[in-house]
Amino acid sequence: MEELHRARHEQRREVFTDALTGLGNRVALTDAFIEAQEAAARGATPAALLLLTLDGFKGLKKSAGYASADQILVTVGMRIRSAVRENDVVTRLGGDEFAVLLPATPQNRAAAVGNRILAALEPNIDLGNSSVRCGASMGLRIAEPHHSVEDLLQEADMAMEESKSEGRNKLKVFDPSTLHARQLQRQIVGELREAIRSDQLVLFYQPIVELATGRIEGSEALVRWNHPVRGLIMPDHFIPVAEASGLIAELGRWVLRAAVEQLRQWRENSLTAQHGFSMRINVSAADLQSLEFVDDVRDALAKTGLPPESLVLELTESAIIQNNELDRYTLASLHRLGVGLEIDDFGTGYSSMGYLRKLPVDAVKVDRQFVQELSKDSTQLGFLAAIQQVIRSCGLQGIWEGIETAEQAEALRSIGCTSGQGYYFGRPLPGPEFTDQLSQQQTWPA
Incomplete structure (x- = not known):
């Protein structure tokens, strides 16, 4: 009987x-x-x-090995247990995730225990031949009557994610507004997914103009969301959501197909063919990381019968500066396909003259901030001339953004800049209005 009792106790313990x-x-x-x-x-x-x-545990696991990773987890468990009270329940949920349930504990006392745990994790962990430091990100949630254990874990996890985003090795208390923001984001993701599939998205077009003649060289396609309730939503409000939720690839495919189809219609109606007109679309970092993206571009061009050089893909510096193997493969494949490649917002943070010569790009679009400084600083024009000279010496075309006045356009022309874009030449317009202007205007602005 005693042996049976011990066996049951051991089974329960396991x-x-x-x-x-x-x-x-x-x-x-x-x-x-x-x-x-x-x-x-x-x-x-x-x-x-x-x-x-644990902060950076995946990297530690790779560098130190599985045996050392297990040793770290065991040590962390011991340190957590040493920092809590006798009746607190310390658990490991899997991987490097730990949870401590503190019965009948107000928030201030629970936070004090949490900070004791973080302090206990501060010293290095001895691994024999080396030692590592392993801090943690922590979330705190007080249970409410309606909570299930899954609810409690989910809301503590939201607080923990906030801790990570603020620099790690911190304790963050759950904020109900975080839950509301998550719910709102999930709603927006669902609505955006439906928008892509039900033609709520629209493209606006802004002209790219030859500065010397005012002749239109092409247009940039800019996506908008025509929401059935909230009206026209600008991309700044939904592109980040698309990137965070993984919808950016599907959104990008829609823009690609819609833009090349619009260009096909313009060429078919003889509105652009005589000018060597090109369509520019923005490409995300996720597109460069997709093995299907090159095929999507090839298929879109084949379906519309457009020559590859009529499509220009605009890539932000931050998207291409990572310079990993898949990015290089995608860029090289697009270059072989014959489409134009252009660095967008050049000069906003990563600018390096070295990579201008190495990347298979044809043009750079200089960020609007440089043109806007023209009226404020008398030395700015010389600076812009130097930028233009560097771009030209790299064998690239320069397109200058943010031109809002005739004086700015003339100043850029005077230093040899060839192409520009901005409100002076035209604001972004919906397809029908832009088409009407194409049919009537020979030079831009009118």
Whole structure:
């Protein structure tokens, strides 16, 4: 009978214990949470949950090896347990994620325990031949009567993610506005997915003009979201959501197909063919990382019968400066395909004359900030002339953004700049209005 009792006790212990660290596991956390919620329902103070992950653990695992990674986790578990109170339940949920349930604990006391844990993790961990420091990011959430253990973990996780984004090795308390923001973002993602599939997106077009003659050289396609309730939404408000949610590739394919189809119609109606007119579209970093992107471009051109050189892909400096193998492969493949490649917003942060000579690009679009400084600084024109000379010496075309006045256009012409874009020549217009201007205007502005 005693042996049976010991066997059952051992079996129960195994069910509730993390095999590596000897801490509790998710089952133990759930069991302790249910008990704490029942106590709270009888009038006790609600429980608190601390959730933490180790900063940079994946990199440590790769460099130190699996055995050392396990040793780190065991040491971290011991340090957490040494920093908490006797009745706090310390658990490892998997990987480098740990949770501590603090029964009947107000927020200020739970935060004090959390900061003790972070302090306990500060010293280096000895691995024999080396030592490593392994801080943590931590989220704190106080349980509420409606919470399930999954709810509590999810909201503590939101606070923990905030800690990571603010520099790590910090404790962040859950903020209900974070939950609202997440819910709002999920709603926007769903609406954007529907917008892509149901023609709520529209393209506006802005002219690229030859400065010496006013002849139009091409246009840039700029996406807008014609929301059924909120009206016209600018890309600054939904492109970041598309990037964060993984919708950017689907959005990019829509823009590509719609832009080349519009160009096909203009050429078919003899509005652009005589000018060697090109269509510019913006390309994201995610596009360069997609093996299908080159095929998407090739297919779009084949479907419309357009020559590759009639399409120019604008890539931000930040998208191409990573210079990884897949980016290089995609850029080289697009270059072989014959489409134009252009660095957008040149001069906004990563500008390096070295990579201008190495990348297979044809042009750079100089950021508007440089033109805007013309009226404020008498030396600015000389500076712009130097930039133009460098661009030309690299064998590239320069397109100058942000031209808003005739004086700015004339100043750029005077130093040999050839192409420009900005409100002076025309604001972005919907397809039908831009088409009407193409049919009537010989030079820009009118």
